[in-house]
Amino acid sequence: MNTPAQQTYPRPLPRTGAVTGVLEALAFFRDPGFAQKRFAQHGNVFATSLLGQPLVFIRGGRAIGDLLAQPDGCEGWWPVSVRELLGSRSLANRNGPDHRARRRVVGQLFSAAALRRYSPGIVALVDELSTELAAASTPVSLVDRLRRFAFSVIATVVLGLEGDDREALFHDFEIWTRALFSVPLALPGTPFARALQARGRLLARLGEVLRRSRERAAAGEPLAGGLDLLSGGLDEAGLPLDDADVVEQLLLLLFAGYETTASSLSCLMTALLQHPELEPWWRPELEALPWPPAPEQAASAYDAAAAPKLSALISEVMRLNPPVGGFFRRTTRELVLDGVVVPTGQVVQVALAASNRYREAGSGSAVEKPPRSEQAAATPEVTPASANTDAKLSDTIPHSPDDLATFRPQRHLAGDTGLTLLPFGGGERVCLGKALAELEIRLMAVGLLGRLQLQLVPKDQDLSLQLIPSPSPRGGLRVVGLGVSAP
Numbered sequence: 478m479n480t481p482a483q484q485t486y487p488r489p490l491p492r493t494g495a496v497t498g499v500l501e502a503l504a505f506f507r508d509p510g511f512a513q514k515r516f517a518q519h520g521n522v523f524a525t526s527l528l529g530q531p532l533v534f535i536r537g538g539r540a541i542g543d544l545l546a547q548p549d550g551c552e553g554w555w556p557v558s559v560r561e562l563l564g565s566r567s568l569a570n571r572n573g574p575d576h577r578a579r580r581r582v583v584g585q586l587f588s589a590a591a592l593r594r595y596s597p598g599i600v601a602l603v604d605e606l607s608t609e610l611a612a613a614s615t616p617v618s619l620v621d622r623l624r625r626f627a628f629s630v631i632a633t634v635v636l637g638l639e640g641d642d643r644e645a646l647f648h649d650f651e652i653w654t655r656a657l658f659s660v661p662l663a664l665p666g667t668p669f670a671r672a673l674q675a676r677g678r679l680l681a682r683l684g685e686v687l688r689r690s691r692e693r694a695a696a697g698e699p700l701a702g703g704l705d706l707l708s709g710g711l712d713e714a715g716l717p718l719d720d721a722d723v724v725e726q727l728l729l730l731l732f733a734g735y736e737t738t739a740s741s742l743s744c745l746m747t748a749l750l751q752h753p754e755l756e757p758w759w760r761p762e763l764e765a766l767p768w769p770p771a772p773e774q775a776a777s778a779y780d781a782a783a784a785p786k787l788s789a790l791i792s793e794v795m796r797l798n799p800p801v802g803g804f805f806r807r808t809t810r811e812l813v814l815d816g817v818v819v820p821t822g823q824v825v826q827v828a829l830a831a832s833n834r835y836r837e838a839g840s841g842s843a844v845e846k847p848p849r850s851e852q853a854a855a856t857p858e859v860t861p862a863s864a865n866t867d868a869k870l871s872d873t874i875p876h877s878p879d880d881l882a883t884f885r886p887q888r889h890l891a892g893d894t895g896l897t898l899l900p901f902g903g904g905e906r907v908c909l910g911k912a913l914a915e916l917e918i919r920l921m922a923v924g925l926l927g928r929l930q931l932q933l934v935p936k937d938q939d940l941s942l943q944l945i946p947s948p949s950p951r952g953g954l955r956v957v958g959l960g961v962s963a964p
């Protein structure tokens with residue numbers, strides 16, 4: 478990954494000089510440009526401290542590629558609050574063979590066959606939401622509905638929970654989530670203490686669901702969800718995983734799959750409503766797609782080959798507002814990342830959000846070339862910063878250096894953007910639910926937007942994004958849905 482010169486002369490790790498990290502932590506939570514500013518000053522790899530926790534921030538394809546290419550030199554890491562709330566058995570807190578064995582078990586829930594089984598349930602939830610929107614006489618908060626949708630997909634479609642079970646789980650899960658990035662002090666009455674109690678109830682409920690699904694499967698009764706797919710799960714020593722272990726993996730799925738997917742859906746809808754000028758570009762593609770898809774084709778019916786513009790829209794939303802802004806590793810030996818020496822025992826923050834807006838020197842061209850078929854369909858550029866509004870006549874679309882701050886989905890149709898885009902991570906810990914998340918997003922986009930035209934009501938609501946835990950429009954995205962006529 479490194480150039481020969483970088484390999485010969487690795488540089489020492491640049492440091493911001495922060496010691497206690499109090500001011501750095503305040504800046505981190507308040508300033509969305511926190512990492513970007515420090516990268517501009519110190520380069521693609523630098524060290525700082527947040528509230529006493531030393532951290533090495535990295536961005537760009539070279540540094541991230543170097544890290545992911547050396548899994549033997551690093552391990553997973555989470556802040557103490559997340560670690561304790563997820564639990565010691567969770568695969569997120571495990572490494573090596575322990576981690577791989579649990580990935581294999583949990584991965585059974587996301588196989589192609591599993592997704593085929595889930596797709597009618599997801600389609601039904603999408604239809605339910607479009608029907609509600611079409612019938613509503615007052616504006617509906619799309620953020621709330623999309624959160625409910627993402628939660629229902631995991632809780633009902635994947636885990637098989639229904640009715641009261643699901644409501645109680647939702648309630649405890651919200652208490653649990655609020656404390657995830659809090660100070661892990663279990664003093665009575667603190668959010669963390671309440672979250673630990675909620676965790677106990679969540680595990681008990683998930684344990685009960687697992688037990689019931691086993692009984693039904695054994696009795697040959699029909700089963701909601703996919704928990705029977707977990708049967709035969711073996712640990713790293715080839716022994717069956719005990720229930721306490723499986724249940725912690727199920728809790729991880731709620732954590733990893735709910736907020737992230739809800740965020741990407743809310744950000745997609747927000748971006749489309751903020752850019753009505755793009756609608757003539759994407760709408761014909763969406764409306765021409767069949768709905769609902771046959772279950773056996775659901776995973777491919779709206780993929781990049783069948784729906785390239787939808788794919789480009791999703792990629793661009795995740796580029797500008799990644800649901801997971803960054804993830805952590807801890808070095809277990811000295812590593813050289815993008816030519817910089819990172820010592821053993823350092824916690825590394827892989828800054829996805831900052832990488833997505835950064836084009837490395839020497840990676841890709843500064844002028845993107847759209848395929849010829851795309852040029853004819855391309856709408857004018859979204860911002861005045863983009864000079865060429867006559868894309869039909871030109872082979873190339875020049876863009877200014879500021880272009881990476883611009884919402885311009887067409888860039889993804891051109892192939893190589895020169896960017897390192899890893900919204901689902903990479904390497905040994907790449908997102909286990911990627912295929913499910915993509916399926917949910919594509920089904921919602923086609924099923925909802927293909928049938929309805931959304932309008933913001935009121936028009937002047939707050940569309941700015943709160944970033945923690947995942948980006949979401951502050952005003953709740955209140956909309957009405959108007960039916961579109963069939964083609």
Ligand code: HEM
Binds near residue numbers: 730733801900906911
């Ligand atoms: C748009 C939605 C999603 C995004 C952007 C996303 C992103 C990510 C990222 C960046 C990681 C890597 C973290 C790391 O390397 O430490 C990850 C891991 C993970 N994701 Fe997702 N995720 C999404 C949806 C889901 C869904 C729907 C599920 C399951 C229901 C899921 C389950 C997991 C699990 C279990 C891991 C841990 C993998 C491991 O540590 O080996 N994710 N996700």
